[in-house]
Amino acid sequence: MLLEMLGSKYPVIQGPIGAINDPSFVASISEAGGYGMLALGFMPTVDDAKKLIDEVKAKTDKPFGANIMIINPLNEKILPLLAEAGVKTVTTSVGFPGKIYPLIHELGMKGLHVLLSLKHAVSAEDAGADGIVVAGSEAGGLRSTNPESSTMILVPLIADHVKIPIVAAGGIADSRGYRAALALGAQGVQLGTRLMASAECPIHPKWKEQILQCQDGGTALLPVDNMMMRAIITPQLKARIESPGFDMKKEFQLKNASKAWNSAEFELVPAGAGQAAALINDIKPVKEIIEEMVS
Numbered sequence: 081m082l083l084e085m086l087g088s089k090y091p092v093i094q095g096p097i098g099a100i101n102d103p104s105f106v107a108s109i110s111e112a113g114g115y116g117m118l119a120l121g122f123m124p125t126v127d128d129a130k131k132l133i134d135e136v137k138a139k140t141d142k143p144f145g146a147n148i149m150i151i152n153p154l155n156e157k158i159l160p161l162l163a164e165a166g167v168k169t170v171t172t173s174v175g176f177p178g179k180i181y182p183l184i185h186e187l188g189m190k191g192l193h194v195l196l197s198l199k200h201a202v203s204a205e206d207a208g209a210d211g212i213v214v215a216g217s218e219a220g221g222l223r224s225t226n227p228e229s230s231t232m233i234l235v236p237l238i239a240d241h242v243k244i245p246i247v248a249a250g251g252i253a254d255s256r257g258y259r260a261a262l263a264l265g266a267q268g269v270q271l272g273t274r275l276m277a278s279a280e281c282p283i284h285p286k287w288k289e290q291i292l293q294c295q296d297g298g299t300a301l302l303p304v305d306n307m308m309m310r311a312i313i314t315p316q317l318k319a320r321i322e323s324p325g326f327d328m329k330k331e332f333q334l335k336n337a338s339k340a341w342n343s344a345e346f347e348l349v350p351a352g353a354g355q356a357a358a359l360i361n362d363i364k365p366v367k368e369i370i371e372e373m374v375s
């Protein structure tokens with residue numbers, strides 16, 4: 081049922097990374113049989129979104145999607161562009177799904193709502209989401225300030241309470257993680273960190289290097305604005321945040337993430353990554369990563 085919604089060869093979705101919107105990277109994932117995704121949550125204008133969508137279309141005829149943030153007022157204009165481009169399924173995050181799903185359905189598309197807790201899974205199903213992406217606490221990216229469960233707990237817990245398809249996200253780096261996710265009740269996976277450490281991913285080489293160097297226990301949740309973000313803790317960063325008077329909330333601001341990550345200025349915002357980084361020892365082509373995972 082999830083594969084039907086995506087139309088891709090494999091139920092492997094590219095986790096959107098807000099600071100990276102590279103149409104070639106998205107297309108490489110779709111070409112490899114996964115579901116490439118644009119991150120359209122923070123688009124400043126509709127024209128910017130259109131340009132990215134057109135560029136992916138020009139690079140692949142395989143299915144691809146996009147993540148939107150429900151709170152973005154431009155969605156009413158961006159969603160029709162996605163439907164026109166033939167996108168079958170989008171993911172939605174940050175906001176109440178009941179607000180946006182009528183429009184998604186009117187346009188003939190389906191949506192998977194991204195969430196971090198059982199409570200939100202139940203309300204997303206009630207609000208009309210066609211599926212959900214369940215992101216456990218191992219995942220890279222922004223998290224809430226609430227206590228959270230890991231993928232191993234959250235996926236089966238939610239599978240016991242909802243009927244719509246589940247995509248597991250967080251901590252999946254290889255075929256063992258993929259098979260575990262399916263065994264826990266998911267129909268597919270969403271990958272962030274593993275695909276960032278791919279040959280095609282355009283992140284800064286120093287960011288990839290930090291992922292390769294990251295060991296067991298090498299990430300932590302750090303406060304960024306009024307949320308938490310999982311990032312790699314290097315020895316230098318550890319010394320800095322433990323130094324007297326260091327105020328993380330003041331030092332790390334989300335508005336600097338794009339600059340920090342694009343130019344490897346990790347003192348502005350540390351290198352975001354999930355706990356899966358400890359399992360990643362090589363930079364491989366996307367096709368190899370996906371095919372090894374589903375084999």
Ligand SMILES: Cc1cc2nc3c(=O)[nH]c(=O)nc-3n(C[C@H](O)[C@H](O)[C@H](O)COP(=O)(O)O)c2cc1C
Pocket residue numbers: 094095096097098099119121147173194215218219220221222249250251252270271272273274351352353354355356
């Ligand atoms: C640096 C970074 C930035 C991210 N930015 C976004 C984002 O803008 N929107 C979003 O929905 N998810 C975002 N995510 C979450 C990923 O899409 C994905 O769900 C997550 O990385 C899965 O966990 P994994 O890293 O263990 O594979 C981000 C993740 C990372 C590591």
